Amino acid sequence: MPPSESDGRDETLPSDRDARGEMLPSGGNARGELPLPEGDVRGELLPPDGHVHSEWSWDAPGGSMERTCARAAAIGLGCLAFTEHADFTSWTLLAARLPAGSRAEVTPDGVVVPADFDVDGYLECLQRCRDRYPGLRILSGVELSEPHWHARRTAQVLELGGFDRVLGSVHSLPAGHGRCLEISDCYRERAAAEVIREYLAEVTRMVTGSDAFAVLAHIDYPVRYWPAGAGPYDPCAFEQEYREVLRALAGTSRALEVNTTIPLHPQIVRWWHQAGGDAVTFASDAHDPDFLAHDFADAAAMVLAHGFRPGRDPHDRWMRA
Numbered sequence: 667m668p669p670s671e672s673d674g675r676d677e678t679l680p681s682d683r684d685a686r687g688e689m690l691p692s693g694g695n696a697r698g699e700l701p702l703p704e705g706d707v708r709g710e711l712l713p714p715d716g717h718v719h720s721e722w723s724w725d726a727p728g729g730s731m732e733r734t735c736a737r738a739a740a741i742g743l744g745c746l747a748f749t750e751h752a753d754f755t756s757w758t759l760l761a762a763r764l765p766a767g768s769r770a771e772v773t774p775d776g777v778v779v780p781a782d783f784d785v786d787g788y789l790e791c792l793q794r795c796r797d798r799y800p801g802l803r804i805l806s807g808v809e810l811s812e813p814h815w816h817a818r819r820t821a822q823v824l825e826l827g828g829f830d831r832v833l834g835s836v837h838s839l840p841a842g843h844g845r846c847l848e849i850s851d852c853y854r855e856r857a858a859a860e861v862i863r864e865y866l867a868e869v870t871r872m873v874t875g876s877d878a879f880a881v882l883a884h885i886d887y888p889v890r891y892w893p894a895g896a897g898p899y900d901p902c903a904f905e906q907e908y909r910e911v912l913r914a915l916a917g918t919s920r921a922l923e924v925n926t927t928i929p930l931h932p933q934i935v936r937w938w939h940q941a942g943g944d945a946v947t948f949a950s951d952a953h954d955p956d957f958l959a960h961d962f963a964d965a966a967a968m969v970l971a972h973g974f975r976p977g978r979d980p981h982d983r984w985m986r987a
């Protein structure tokens with residue numbers, strides 16, 4: 667999939683953004699000033715946070731499993747999953763930069779090679795937290811990057827971890843000359859609409875090409891980096907591509923994740939329901955304890971309005987009503 671030359675390249679992209687989930691949610695408050703999420707969503711508890719990073723993720727130096735559990739207890743969250751990164755793809759940095767303190771090698775050519783996920787150390791830490799917070803349901807988990815490109819290593823990490831929750835994610839795209847680019851950098855070489863289309867096509871290939879994961883993570887990942895110069899983002903411009911992803915996913919009884927790093931456009935959940943999707947999970951994608959269950963009350967209300975309900979087990983996925 668060769669990149670388009672420089673047509674459509676957006677020179678207005680800010681160069682000081684961190685890639686990989688380190689952006690503040692749009693409209694978010696400064697860290698430390700976040701309000702507590704509402705503990706009650708139309709009479710229901712906050713949904714489980716099914717996608718949280720801790721210090722066991724290479725790009726979450728500010729993460730802390732221990733403090734995240736303390737935060738969960740403080741806000742009345744009953745269940746969360748620590749889904750650490752298992753990234754087997756290496757990518758070339760253009761303007762994106764890694765969060766300070768990230769555990770990744772960057773070669774002289776600017777190729778990022780993330781550190782391996784220390785599954786044993788993670789599982790020991792998880793057990794300590796389970797012992798310390800017996801009232802909190804703590805799921806083990808992993809966020810697989812492009813598992814359809816790395817079947818062997820994916821199988822190895824899953825075997826090692828025996829995880830409760832496995833997320834599938836696309837974070838980068840092939841960019842010619844043997845390179846991959848992180849999605850945030852793809853906008854520098856391709857027209858914005860083309861980035862979205864290629865991302866969604868790759869997500870469809872991941873859904874159809876790998877059965878290693880149970881939840882499709884952040885279908886709106888590239889929207890986090892949508893360039894201001896490209897105008898307001900409208901998912902309806904990509905309806906066909908979204909529907910293709912959702913159709914493929916619905917045929918496999920897997921869940922669609924509602925990631926609250928930025929608010930997910932309700933249209934996506936409407937299309938998921940129409941495609942016959944039967945489950946939804948909620949995800950703060952927090953890389954810092956303060957963002958745990960960020961914006962969950964609003965997200966839960968939006969999902970309720972589009973035909974999904976908490977399951978019988980409050981710690982479970984939300985199901986089609």
Ligand SMILES: [Zn+2]
Pocket residue numbers: 687809835837883884
């Ligand atoms: Zn991700």
Ligand SMILES: [Zn+2]
Pocket residue numbers: 687717719809951
């Ligand atoms: Zn994540």
